[in-house]
Amino acid sequence: MTPVDQVHGLSPQVMYEQFWLKEVVHRRKMRGVKAAVGLVVGVALAYRFNLSAPILGLLCGLLVGAADAFWTWREYDATAVWRGRRRGETITGRLLRRRLRRAGYHILDGRAIPGKASIDHLVIGPGGVWVVDNEAWHPETEIARYGDRLFLGEKYGTKTAKALVEVSESLAEVLSRESGIPVTIEPLLAVHGGQLRRSVTAEGLTLLKPRLVARWIKDGPRADFDDAQVEVLARTAARVLRRMS
Structure with missing residues (x-):
């Protein structure tokens, strides 16, 4: 069965949820990349202002990762009414x-x-x-x-x-x-x-x-x-x- 056959006849809401679930791994990988970039930026700022590089780098990485997770969840939650999960x-x-x-x-x-x-x-x-x-x-x-x-x-x-x-x-x-x-x-x-x-x-x-x-x-x-x-x-x-x- 082809991917087209699998989604044929499904409602837009069900298709949206299926594609969302399929993208979980990709979103996690991208979140890791963003967090790594945040870590590098934090270390660079630490050296620039004579601060603790490990602590600031880790903090920036965690903040970037958490912000990305929150924004992703917020976008998904905004569709809850359309998906019939909330009134x-x-x-x-x-x-x-x-x-x-x-x-x-x-x-x-x-x-x-x-x-x-x-x-x-x-x-x-x-x-x-x-x-x-x-x-x-x-x-x-x-x-x-x-x-x-x-x-x-x-x-x-x-x-x-x-x-x-x-x-x-x-x-x-x-x-x-x-x-x-x-x-x-x-x-x-x-x-x-x-x-x-x-x-x-x-x-x-x-x-x-x-x-x-x-x-x-x-x-x-x-x-x-x-x-x-x-x-x-x-x-x-x-x-x-x-x-x-």
């Missing part, structure tokens, strides 16, 4: 609660708008209201804006953006009507995997890494609700939005 909404929800609750924000997870689509998170606080959804893409998928268009790899991201924008608009209408407080909702998409430096805003949607969502919300308020209004909006949302099982 994106769990990761993002934990980050939102940890960083926003003390600032007076309410986070409602897993809600469905009557007659409309479901949302992963609804954030309500002094600065406004946000819908936060989660999505995962292949680690090589470039997420970018060209002109006014959103691109997900080689494909347009219009369908993804439009769906979340429409959900946000529908929810804003419901909350405004039921609470009596005019509300505008900004849609955000937490991106797990893919190639995205920090954030991209296009076609009415902002895409960013999960660890940056809370900061985006706190740094960019869209309203100025007092505590009473925040409480009314949170209670209204909890009442009119069906909890997902």
